[in-house]
Amino acid sequence: MGWENQEMQQAEEYLQYQIQNGVCGKVMTDEQVEELRKQIVAYSSISEQLAELHKSMSSHHDFTGIRLGNLYYDPISASVGHKITARQRWTPTALQLQILENIYEQGTGTPSKQKIKEIASELVQHGQISETNVYNWFQNRRARSKRKPLASTGSGNGETGACSECVGAKDKRTKPVSSDFAGNVGNVVESFYFQNSDSGINQLMGKVESSRGFDSYSNLVEQFGLLG
Amino acid sequence: MGWENQEMQQAEEYLQYQIQNGVCGKVMTDEQVEELRKQIVAYSSISEQLAELHKSMSSHHDFTGIRLGNLYYDPISASVGHKITARQRWTPTALQLQILENIYEQGTGTPSKQKIKEIASELVQHGQISETNVYNWFQNRRARSKRKPLASTGSGNGETGACSECVGAKDKRTKPVSSDFAGNVGNVVESFYFQNSDSGINQLMGKVESSRGFDSYSNLVEQFGLLG
DNA sequence: GCCGTATGAATGAACG
DNA sequence: CGTTCATTCATACGGC
Structure with missing residues (x-):
């Protein structure tokens, strides 16, 4: 149409001005x-x-x-x-759990003081946790995954392969997710969020879009049937 | 600054034009x-x-x-x-229960591996059961008899007074989530933003909703008609 | 039919 | 390290 360069430029400048003065911010298509x-x-x-x-x-x-x-x-x-009254035993967050599982599987499953410190300091970013917690977790993890997978008797009604402390058990706990995921999600999310926001909508869109792991919401929705 | 009316108007027109042509649409702060x-x-x-x-x-x-x-x-x-899937949990048959109670009363109440195996193999004749079930049963039996001044298991089924988890007088069972929430309050307070998106899943919802974020979000949706 | 209790199971922590 | 304890979760069941 008949928009002259000059006019357009003026308009742009005007926009800039408005933006700078907080009159309006980002423009989206x-x-x-x-x-x-x-x-x-x-x-x-x-x-x-x-x-x-x-x-x-x-x-x-x-x-x-x-x-x-x-x-x-x-x-x-x-x-x-100063203290959280009684109770309050630590519970790992989902992320922490995943990371722990990952370490457990990949790493020898071995603790080691130093390592525990590291792990703890890493996990603390995803929720409160102490070295003791980590230590205990590995301890329990090891102990519990050791009990033999004991066949549940019979079948039919109440399948009981599950185990508590039990007498037998195979690893039936959380499966580690791709190391990539477990190790990075937290950071991804953080950097995701804390990134300078000046970049504006395009960047936002790009991030959301390129956010890996799911191609599209429809896909997601399909996968999880989350949409009523 | 030196923005003339004319220039502004031109800019507005320009914007309109752009919008109409899909070059740009909504403007957000x-x-x-x-x-x-x-x-x-x-x-x-x-x-x-x-x-x-x-x-x-x-x-x-x-x-x-x-x-x-x-x-x-x-x-x-x-x-x-919220559920752990449909997996049926084991329920002792009347006969099994009786036998278990018997063993519990006679024996010190402590089972221990080998014994459990025996018990399980005996009980399996009266219905399906696994060692794990037996183990859990004793575990719970012990734990629960401790909290409640219930002495005799009573022969029949009469049982004595009822008390679920007993000491948990406050009975959080009915509001299971709240206690967990308590454990997370700290995190919510400390890291208001989504530094961790993990189990923060509840945290997250708490944050999202409790912060003015959600309202703002709703407003946004309204203002911009983002939701068809 | 909702509400509260009974109970199998899961799990962090502690014990020996 | 293997076991046990203590607490909590999730659900089935019974009464109003």
Whole structure:
């Protein structure tokens, strides 16, 4: 159409000006918006099933107490102390678990003080954890994977191959995921997020798109049947 | 600065033109973009993990499932949920129960490997059972009789007063999630952002929803009509 | 039909 | 290191 270069340039400058003054920020093409829309729809649907969890969490959090820095408020005793009252045994986060499993399988499955320190310091990025936790985890992991896979008796009704401490057991726990994944997801996510955001929408889109592991939400949706 | 009305108008027109031609569409503030970015990053990391997990699991043809924080991934249905799949849990038959109780009372209550084997092989005649089941039964029996001042198991089925986990007076069983949430509060407080997207899966939802992020997100959706 | 209890199982930590 | 304990999870079951 009849847009002169000069006009366009002026417009661009104007835009720049507006942006700099916070009047308006990023500009997206409809295509991009649509892309985003799809992403969000898919993701939010996927996360939908977690909503229930959140609900119960928030509806009962008046009994959970809260941690304030190094202090901990216990709603039951209505007091604030330095320790998290009683209980509170460590539970690995999913990511931590995966990483641990990975290390366990790849690594000799051997601990070693130094190594534990390293592992702990790495895992602490994904949630609270101590060296003791790591130590215990390996200890338990080793011990439990050792018990022989004992055939469950009979069948029919209650298949019991599962084992607790049991008498026998094969590794039936978490399978390690691709090392690539286990080792990097955390970082990926972090860098993903903490990256300078000035790059704008294009970058965002690029990242979301190129985010590996899933080709498209439809694929995802199909795989997990997460969309009602 | 020196922006003349005319120039501004031209710019606006230019923008309109661009929009109409699909060159550019919606305009968002940086804040909004950032909000969006957060949402997508959160969702995408969840999805990514699920996808990877799925891939890994299916490639291993493993049917055990995996724990994801408070959630469980079921490789069979390829979905994530709160349950540990349909695996039936063992239930002792009346006869088995009686025998077990008997053994428990007579013996010190401590089984131990060899004994368990024997017991199991004996009980299997009265219904399906595995050593693991026996082991667990004793384990639980011991643990639970400790919390409750229940002395006699009573001969019949009469049983005495009821008390589930007993000492857990607060009975968190009904609100299982909350306790776990408590354990995570710290993380939520400390790392508000998605430094870890892992089991943070619940954390994440908590963050997403509790932060103004979600609202902003909803607003965004409305404002920009991102959701058809 | 929802709510609370009973109980098999999973698992972090501790014990000897 | 192998075992055991303590706590928690998930679900089946029974009453209102």
